[in-house]
Amino acid sequence: MERLKKLISVKGKQTASSFHKRLGKIMWDYCGMKRNEEGLKKALVLIKELKEEFWRDLTVPGEYTELNQELEKAGRVADYFELSELLVNDALSRRESCGAHFREEFQTPDGEALRNDEEFAYVAAWEYAGEGKPHILHKEELKFEEVEMKIRSYK
Numbered sequence: 001m002e003r004l005k006k007l008i009s010v011k012g013k014q015t016a017s018s019f020h021k022r023l024g025k026i027m028w029d030y031c032g033m034k035r036n037e038e039g040l041k042k043a044l045v046l047i048k049e050l051k052e053e054f055w056r057d058l059t060v061p062g063e064y065t066e067l068n069q070e071l072e073k074a075g076r077v078a079d080y081f082e083l084s085e086l087l088v089n090d091a092l093s094r095r096e097s098c099g100a101h102f103r104e105e106f107q108t109p110d111g112e113a114l115r116n117d118e119e120f121a122y123v124a125a126w127e128y129a130g131e132g133k134p135h136i137l138h139k140e141e142l143k144f145e146e147v148e149m150k151i152r153s154y155k
Helices: 002-009 016-030 037-057 069-093
Strands: 122-127 136-141
Touching (some): 002 069, 016 037, 016 069, 037 069
Antiparallel strands (some): 122 136
């Protein structure tokens, strides 16, 4: 209830959709399929700035006590800011190219993805620690008993 009141009370000029589009562009440009450390760090700054602007200049017509699709959308966009920061931090912490996530600084001389199985052969789960606190990384080691890990070539 408090969060809904907070979203309604901003009384700014920009819609949740406008913030959503801008956040999506940041993620596409800096945390998409092709990424690098410099861009990921820039994304964190841009996300923080946009999130501050969101809480300063959001407009949500209507009331929190009625069915309000714009308020629902604003709540989702607020959540997307948290998720975006987590995705970028996860990408920064994973210093390798793996699967569809290509870090430009981690590639073979042929331009293939370069994994780092010694450090990153685990499943990651991030725990939310509260507003303004860093997420907590939980790791579960990958164990292969029937198959071997091998680097794929797409050429």
